[in-house]
């Protein structure tokens with residue numbers, strides 16, 4: 001199982017990293033990252049170490065329980081939560097491009113382009129689920145999502161059709177998380193995801209994660225409400241906030257009931 005995770009995900013990541021390099025040299029990224037200075041990078045490192053992302057002090061963020069915190073990763077449990085997501089997934093060769101497209105739809109939605117013309121408060125993070133393409137020069141699939149504020153979770157207003165957004169109710173889900181500061185670019189995602197993957201090897205969660213990854217890779221993700229992404233990138237800041245930037249790579253996975261051996265080992269930690 002460990003091997004499966006390592007092989008399956010690594011192959012996908014390799015394609016992804018490879019693409020990212022080709023893309024990075026193919027066109028210039030005009031996101032404000034070029035204005036990002038060293039002092040801001042240092043502040044971001046501090047923000048990345050904080051227990052709660054600084055944005056979550058002013059914006060509503062989904063609650064979670066921290067199951068385990070390590071130097072390089074954290075295991076969290078999210079209760080059933082509702083997210084607005086781009087349906088169908090956005091195809092693009094660029095993570096940054098797809099995230100912008102999805103974010104613009106979500107922004108119109110919260111500004112009132114919904115059946116109730118409701119203004120929905122902004123939340124954090126904006127989550128981009130990624131299913132990397134299988135071959136060179138192919139587009140990857142991206143699902144861009146926004147956590148629906150508590151007040152609207154019960155009955156989220158429907159998005160206007162043109163926005164291509166749907167509310168999705170998640171089951172209880174676990175997330176293996178790696179934080180990093182600065183800006184997310186097409187060229188640093190693969191690297192951060194690979195680092196997360198490396199820190200999870202030989203942990204009590206490796207088997208559960210590898211099982212979930214395997215199911216996704218094999219295409220068992222069509223059930224309504226299931227996110228078909230191999231991993232996701234959570235961004236907690238707008239592109240125009242230069243300080244205290246926090247981003248995370250998430251690998252979502254399911255844990256079986258308490259009787260499962262891998263779960264039993266967790267209680268010994």
Ligand SMILES: *[C@@H]1O[C@H](CO)[C@@H](O)[C@H](O)[C@H]1NC(C)=O
Nearest residue numbers: 062063064065077078079080
């Ligand atoms: C998740 O749900 C359980 C059971 O309803 C509750 O006790 C717990 O506080 C919730 N956790 C979070 C982080 O909301």
Ligand SMILES: *[C@@H]1O[C@H](CO)[C@@H](O)[C@H](O)[C@H]1NC(C)=O
Nearest residue numbers: 090091092094096097098101
């Ligand atoms: C794909 O990404 C490019 C480059 O960032 C962007 O200009 C374009 O709008 C994106 N298209 C979609 C459908 O997301």
